[in-house]
Amino acid sequence: MKFATRSIHAGYDNAEHSKAVMPPVYQTSVFEYGHVGESMPFVYARTGNPTRAALEACLASLENARHGLAFASGMAAIDAVLRACLKPGDEVIAVADLYGGAYRLLSKVMEPAGVKITFADLSDSRNLTALISARTRLLWLESPTNPLLGMVDIAELSKIAHAHGSRVAVDSTFATPYLQNPLDLGADIVVHSATKYLAGHSDVLLGLVAVNDDALHREIKFIQNAAGAVPGPQDCFLTLRGIKTLHLRMDRHCDNAERVANYLQSHPKVERVFFPGLPEHPGHDLARRQMRRFGGIVSIWLKDDSREAASRLAERLRLFALAESLGGVESLINHSYTMSHGGMPPEQKAQLGIREGGVRLSIGIEDIEDILADLEQALAD
Structure with a gap:
């Protein structure tokens, strides 16, 4: 089946659920045994829930993976991957320009626990070759990166990492499975903050992980069950519902972002536009090879490089809400310096x-003429 069809049907067989067209919300914490010692598919909601299982199977299909795992948030998903793959004395090499929450978890939680953390510019794969060692157990990538939309060559970096016995994880939240499939490019693990584009309506907190390797799946699933950072069935249902329109929404996000990037590129108050769809972007050619389209995020530097100028822009916008997240149907603006990356050292x-x-602008699916008009009035003198 093609992607659009899988996004609607994958992971759910209504014959197993009284022919319900939509996956039911199994709002229960326990499931009854028939007799002592019986093997049951579901016994306790922390370990498994039918609504969650449908979501996990759906993600696996969209990422061309054997296994999917759902967590209570994107950060819970990242934490489970790190704990499954690392022990004290191991090293993580992470792309330097990564999400602030991932930076905080690596530097403030994993490093004090005895894991060596190395942040590196991985836009040039030779930098990884120079850094990687037998101690390196995990390569942590984002592509595009948050917030400046840098690109890294997932296939080339995966080859280098695997040659040294390291696993590769990719946070593909910005791209979604519709635009990029890291496992097909050689990665071992793909992570999504489903809070963003996958759920798509700014009403869910949820994280997802997809893998192919059976042993790796067991390792991450053990952490999922043991630590218990799992989503409730209602959030799983909402995410499944959001995924059914992912392909439609992403096409509109991409269409609108391309128009916004081109508009801001020539605006006199904008110093630089970061968007991989622009030919001037240093990762444009890689993005064309690695992604199907260029995503819905546009970041900019204002010529007035001050917090006051950024605040003035945010306050004057009418459609764009000043908020931490991204990937919803509505347009959002984020001041990365104080918000998403506020915990990173100056x-x-x-x-x-x-x-x-x-x-950082998360371009929504509103009418593009209204989005452009809003930007124009907010940037006017």
Whole structure:
């Protein structure tokens, strides 16, 4: 089946659920045994739930994976992957310009627990070759990166990592399975904050993981059950419902983002536009090979590189809400310096280009003429 069909039907057989067209919400914490010692598909909701199982199977199909796993948030998903793959003394090499929450988890939780963390510019694969060692057990990637939409070559970096015995995980939240499939490119693990595009309506907190390797699946599933950071059935239902329109929404997000990027590219108050769909973007050619389209996020540096200028823009926008998240049907603006990357040290933000006068725009699916008009009035003198 093609992607659009799988997004609607994968993971759910209504014959197993009284022919209900939509997956039922199994709002129960326990399931009854027939007799002592019986093997049951579901026994306790932390371990498994039919609504959650449908979502996990759906994600696996969309990522061309054997296994899917659902978690209470994107960060819970990342945490489970790290704990399943690492022990004290191991090393993670992570792309330097990564999501602030992932940076915080790596630097403030995993590093004090004895895991060596190395952040690196991985836009050039030779940098990984120079850094990787037998101690490296996990390569952590984002592509596109958050917030400046850098690109890394997943296939090439995976080859290097595997040659040194390291697993590869890719946070593919910005791309979604509709635009990019990291497992097909050689990665071992793909992670999504389903809070964003997959659920798509800013009403769910949920994380997803997909893998092919059976042993790796067992390792992450053990953490999922043992730590218990699992989503409730209602959130799983809402995410499944959101996924049914993922292909439609992503096409509109991409269409609108391309128009916004081109508009801002020539605006006199904008110093630089970060969007992989622009030919000037350093990762444009890689994005064309690795992704099907360029996504719905556009980041900019204002010429007035001040927090006041960024705040003025956010306050004057009418359609765009100033908010932490992204990927909903509505347009959002994020001041990465103080919001998504607020916990990153100022010197590191400066090195990465996360500036006071920079903002990240999550372009929604509103009418593009209204989006452009809103930007125009907000940027006017």
